[in-house]
Amino acid sequence: xxxxxxxxxxxxxxxxxxxxxxxxxxxxxxxxxxxxxxxxxxxxxxxxxxxxxxxxxxxxxxxxxxxxxxxxxxxxxxxxxxxxxxxxxxxxxxxxxxxxxxxxxxxxxxxxxxxxxxxxxxxxxxxxxxxxxxxxxxxxxxxxxxxxxxxxxxxxxxxxxxxxxxxxxxxxxxxxxxxxxxxxxxxxxxxxxxxxxxxxxxxxxxxxxxxxxxxxxxxxxxxxxxxxxxxxxxxxxxxxxxxxxxxxxxxxxxxxxxxxxxxxxxxxxxxxxxxxxxxxxxxxxxxxxxxxxxxxxxxxxxxxxxxxxxxxxxxxxxxxxxxxxxxxxxxxxxxxxxxxxxxxxxxxxxxxxxxxxxxxxxxxxxxxxxxxxxxxxxxxxxxxxxxxxxxxxxxxxxxxxxxxxxxxxxxxxxxxxxxxxxxxxxxxx
Numbered sequence: 001x002x003x004x005x006x007x008x009x010x011x012x013x014x015x016x017x018x019x020x021x022x023x024x025x026x027x028x029x030x031x032x033x034x035x036x037x038x039x040x041x042x043x044x045x046x047x048x049x050x051x052x053x054x055x056x057x058x059x060x061x062x063x064x065x066x067x068x069x070x071x072x073x074x075x076x077x078x079x080x081x082x083x084x085x086x087x088x089x090x091x092x093x094x095x096x097x098x099x100x101x102x103x104x105x106x107x108x109x110x111x112x113x114x115x116x117x118x119x120x121x122x123x124x125x126x127x128x129x130x131x132x133x134x135x136x137x138x139x140x141x142x143x144x145x146x147x148x149x150x151x152x153x154x155x156x157x158x159x160x161x162x163x164x165x166x167x168x169x170x171x172x173x174x175x176x177x178x179x180x181x182x183x184x185x186x187x188x189x190x191x192x193x194x195x196x197x198x199x200x201x202x203x204x205x206x207x208x209x210x211x212x213x214x215x216x217x218x219x220x221x222x223x224x225x226x227x228x229x230x231x232x233x234x235x236x237x238x239x240x241x242x243x244x245x246x247x248x249x250x251x252x253x254x255x256x257x258x259x260x261x262x263x264x265x266x267x268x269x270x271x272x273x274x275x276x277x278x279x280x281x282x283x284x285x286x287x288x289x290x291x292x293x294x295x296x297x298x299x300x301x302x303x304x305x306x307x308x309x310x311x312x313x314x315x316x317x318x319x320x321x322x323x324x325x326x327x328x329x330x331x332x333x334x335x336x337x338x339x340x341x342x343x344x345x346x347x348x349x350x351x352x353x354x355x356x357x358x359x360x361x362x363x364x365x366x367x368x369x370x371x372x373x374x375x376x377x378x379x380x381x382x383x384x385x386x387x388x389x390x391x392x393x394x395x396x397x398x399x400x401x402x403x404x405x406x407x408x409x410x411x412x413x414x415x416x417x418x419x420x421x422x423x424x425x426x427x428x429x
Contacts, residue, residue, distance in 0.1 A: 020046070020101050021039060022034060022035050022079075023035060023109060027118050028381065030089070030090075031381075032081075032099060033082050034062075035062060035074065035081065039074075045061050046079070046101050047060070047061055047103075049099065050085065051097065052097055057086065058083050058085055058086060059102065061081070063080075064079075065077050066079070085097070085118065085120065095119075095120060096115040122170060122171050123416075123417055123420055124170045124382055125174065127166050127167070127169070127170050128178075128385070129160070129163045130178045131154070131155040131178050131183055131192060132152055132153065132178055133149060133153045134149055134153070134181055134185055135209075137211055137246050137248050138248055139247055140316070141245070141323070143180070143310045145313075145361035147314070153390065154185075155186070157192075159387075159406065160192055162406045162412065163406060165412055166385070166413065167197070167203050169416070173203065173228040173229065175205075176204075176206065177192070179207055183206045183207075183208060184208055184212050184218075185212070193225045194225075201226035205231065206230060206231070207231035208230065209254075211246060211254050212257075216260060216264060219261045220264055222271075223271040229274070230272050231275050232276050232299075233246075234291060237251075237287060238251075274299065274301060275305065276295045277307060278292075278307070279307055279309060281323040282324070283323060285333055288333065289336050303343075306337065306344060306347065308325070308330075308354075309323075312358065312360065320355060327351075330348055381423035385416070387406060391407045
């Protein structure tokens with residue numbers, strides 16, 4: 001059983017008292033999710049009321065089928081509810097919600113108590129603002145297919161300011177600046193960082209390959225930015241291997257940037273944490289423990305993550321044969337990384353059909369017109385949004401059916417909040 005509300009245990013308890021029972025499982029993007037049942041009348045569907053300061057904000061019928069409820073013996077299992085709070089609740093400061101069964105004094109409990117804090121502002125999963133559409137490198141394992149990118153597009157300040165209106169709609173660390181591309185290609189990156197409201201700086205991070213010549217002024221701007229963190233791509237310390245894995249990059253430029261950046265960050269109180277992202281391949285697997293040690297001891301690593309390669313279609317078969325690790329390789333690597341004594345996050349490849357199943361490139365839909373076919377809509381809440389330099393917004397799960405330009409929206413917050421209301425909730429992990 002995976003249900004957080006433990007209905008079997010609650011049932012044993014409730015049989016000694018009331019016949020009305022239920023639980024608040026979680027708050028999901030402004031929706032209260034849980035279950036309620038009348039054990040004396042298994043076919044009865046109860047109405048629940050979500051209240052704040054004694055006022056009913058929204059009510060709903062607990063009639064959604066849930067397999068975990070059926071398995072626990074809660075009637076026929078059709079006793080779940082998912083009540084979306086109205087948009088007006090976003091204006092309530094310090095919003096706390098209690099849930100009761102209508103026409104009763106039975107208040108449902110959450111794991112933290114009977115009152116549940118609700119943050120209506122954070123209803124998006126992430127916003128990835130691609131301030132550029134290009135990269136200075138052509139790594140053979142990149143998830144982006146740059147073969148059709150003929151020029152570098154730059155996001156304008158007007159578009160960037162429009163995207164920033166969504167910044168308070170994501171949790172901390174979930175507003176990306178060009179996660180897919182190289183943000184230092186934008187000549188106004190430092191100025192764009194300064195445009196982020198002071199109280200929203202912890203929402204933002206960006207990823208850089210540090211393979212372009214950068215100066216001390218850049219790093220001082222980053223150090224004072226107040227960002228949630230900065231990711232640095234670090235796959236090898238070997239010059240020849242760097243030239244292959246980081247095509248068009250030079251390791252001397254990378255190391256010079258990294259040494260200067262970490263020196264500036266050491267001198268700046270409150271500088272963003274540095275996280276290092278390393279792709280694991282046959283050619284670099286032996287040096288990965290040393291990369292972890294060196295980045296921790298010399299380059300201010302707060303976190304190291306070892307990743308597998310997304311098996312996107314444009315990666316060559318030759319590269320797959322030469323570089324992809326197999327299960328035994330990952331087992332051995334895991335043991336060696338644990339021996340470093342440093343905590344390491346490891347992102348493993350799927351256990352089944354990893355090399356047989358290819359994925360589209362991360363920029364595939366940029367070159368495909370929207371179909372507008374509702375059959376392609378796979379909207380899940382909370383939504384993830386990616387914004388191109390021209391302001392085109394791609395909605396995660398509906399890239400080939402739905403897109404909108406953020407510059408055409410009077411206010412993107414209510415637009416995407418309304419869209420989110422139409423989504424199915426993601427399954428909790």
